[in-house]
Amino acid sequence: xxxxxxxxxxxxxxxxxxxxxxxxxxxxxxxxxxxxxxxxxxxxxxxxxxxxxxxxxxxxxxxxxxxxxxxxxxxxxxxxxxxxxxxxxxxxxxxxxxxxxxxxxxxxxxxxxxxxxxxxxxxxxxxxxxxxxxxxxxxxxxxxxxxxxxxxxxxxxxxxxxxxxxxxxxxxxxxxxxxxxxxxxxxxxxxxxxxxxxxxxxxxxxxxxxxxxxxxxxxxxxxxxxxxxxxxxxxxxxxxxxxxxxxxxxxxxxxxxxxxxxxxxxxxxxxxxxxxxxxxxxxxxxxxxxxxxxxxxxxxxxxxxxxxxxxxxxxxxxxxxxxxxxxxxxxxxxxxxxxxxxxxxxxxxxxxxxxxx
Numbered sequence: 089x090x091x092x093x094x095x096x097x098x099x100x101x102x103x104x105x106x107x108x109x110x111x112x113x114x115x116x117x118x119x120x121x122x123x124x125x126x127x128x129x130x131x132x133x134x135x136x137x138x139x140x141x142x143x144x145x146x147x148x149x150x151x152x153x154x155x156x157x158x159x160x161x162x163x164x165x166x167x168x169x170x171x172x173x174x175x176x177x178x179x180x181x182x183x184x185x186x187x188x189x190x191x192x193x194x195x196x197x198x199x200x201x202x203x204x205x206x207x208x209x210x211x212x213x214x215x216x217x218x219x220x221x222x223x224x225x226x227x228x229x230x231x232x233x234x235x236x237x238x239x240x241x242x243x244x245x246x247x248x249x250x251x252x253x254x255x256x257x258x259x260x261x262x263x264x265x266x267x268x269x270x271x272x273x274x275x276x277x278x279x280x281x282x283x284x285x286x287x288x289x290x291x292x293x294x295x296x297x298x299x300x301x302x303x304x305x306x307x308x309x310x311x312x313x314x315x316x317x318x319x320x321x322x323x324x325x326x327x328x329x330x331x332x333x334x335x336x337x338x339x340x341x342x343x344x345x346x347x348x349x350x351x352x353x354x355x356x357x358x359x360x361x362x363x364x365x366x367x368x369x370x371x372x373x374x375x376x377x378x379x380x381x382x383x384x385x386x387x388x389x390x391x392x393x394x395x396x397x398x399x400x401x402x403x404x405x406x407x408x409x410x411x412x413x414x415x416x417x418x419x420x421x422x423x424x425x426x427x428x429x430x431x432x433x434x435x436x437x438x439x440x441x442x443x444x445x
Contacts, residue, residue, distance in 0.1 A: 142203045143204055145166055145169065171353055175397065194219050197338060228430055232271075234326045235325050257298070258283055258284070306325065356441070357411050365406060367408070386401065
């Protein structure tokens with residue numbers, strides 16, 4: 089191809105390309121990017137605006153959640169509700185208690201009728217994944233046990249196989265009922281379950297002789313046995329541990345800011361016990377030179393602000409309610425419950441607070 093032909097061909101190609109380009113439609117103007125939808129109001133903001141905490145508790149479980157005839161609430165789980173209220177409002181009484189049954193406890197939390205559930209509830213995989221809940225720190229490590237009349241079995245070292253043919257009172261709608269079936273089957277022991285919706289009704293039936301044994305968390309058998317049975321000395325709790333029962337508060341799934349508040353108040357109460365800080369002496373620690381203590385009590389650092397609270401939120405909880413050990417001693421020690429696994433990690437237990445820094 090000579091140079092003249094090449095030049096003509098090149099000119100034609102350029103003309104064609106320009107024509108195609110001119111024929112393309114003008115792009116439509118890009119629509120402005122929509123503003124992201126505002127986030128739904130979280131529980132923390134709702135509670136702060138309301139001015140009080142709504143806490144779901146047991147109601148008839150002495151030692152953990154109990155409403156007496158004078159209308160006074162008491163118990164281990166109840167005191168954690170008060171500690172959260174104190175951290176939020178500097179007022180341990182800025183809390184409304186709602187007694188909830190085992191059957192309704194998760195539903196009322198899901199529905200937003202309560203802000204937090206503090207009702208001796210076991211953390212399990214199924215509950216954690218299927219109920220739209222998040223469990224927070226384990227405040228009480230427990231295990232299922234069996235109480236029997238000494239007239240039936242008088243050796244606490246007896247096993248479940250020794251209960252073959254027995255009738256066992258148990259509350260429905262709980263992990264207790266499922267564990268009973270699993271463990272008795274594993275022991276090869278046939279038994280007759282006597283099922284009740286209410287644990288107090290189960291204890292009453294057991295005390296009246298309508299079943300030979302009763303099963304529940306060891307803590308519940310110890311406290312209710314002392315409080316409800318006509319003659320506690322006529323009964324024993326077998327040594328066998330039928331399950332792991334990590335008990336702790338629960339919040340709605342995905343509400344992380346609120347869940348963090350629930351968690352770090354608990355951790356602060358555990359850390360306070362480790363440092364020897366109590367409701368009686370907490371003010372004397374405000375001048376401590378120890379940086380761990382100063383951050384814990386809000387004297388320095390912005391630990392509270394990171395949670396959307398005042399920096400002295402843990403100080404408030406300790407001042408009004410006490411540290412973890414005080415809450416345990418006040419509510420559970422009178423029933424003969426020892427710290428056991430619920431001792432601090434420095435004393436051979438499982439209670440351990442992540443660093444507050």
